[in-house]
Amino acid sequence: MNVNIFETTIDIDESLVAESSDEIRDQIREYESGDRLDFDLRVTLPDGMTGTVMSAMADIPYGETRTYGELATALDTTPIAVGQACGRNPVPLVVPCHRVVGSDGSLKGYSAADGTATKRRLLDLEAEVCERARQTRLPTR
Known part of the structure; x- marks a missing residue:
């Protein structure tokens, strides 16, 4: 299914x-308006590395970021493997x-529509909602 957010489609x-x-x-819609910080949806994770990385990503709190390397270390794999799994989300x-x-702190990539521009908008929204208090790794513009 396609969903619209920030004038793009995911x-x-x-x-x-x-x-x-x-x-x-x-x-x-609630997330986009800043009224929802967590999704209350039951997601079936795929088997293998993609599901393992998705589980780790699901634990990243709203308004915070993790690096590919941090996830790789936690999962005993490589940052490239984490990036590939992110791309298959x-x-x-x-x-x-x-x-x-x-x-x-660079955005690297994003598999959804409009790539890193959408990723930037999502992170900016979360930073704004959190009053930028918890965004520690994103460079300022």
Whole structure:
């Protein structure tokens, strides 16, 4: 299913989410408006590295980031493997792959529509909602 956020479209594999498409869209609208910090959706994680990385990404709190290297260390793998798994995330936004950044704070990539421009908007929203208190790794513009 396609969902609209910030004038762009993100493709979400709704077959992996237990709740209805309407519920997914409602929660994304609440997220976009800053009224929702966590998604209350039951996601079936794929097997293998993608599912393992998705589980780790799901634990990154709203308004915070982790580096590919930090996740790699925690999962005993490589930053490249983490990046590849992020790119295969079938439910971007719901499982927050946008919160994973390069070791220098750079955005690197984002598999959803408009790539890093969308990733930047998502992180900016979270930083704004958190009053920028917890965003520690993103470079200022």
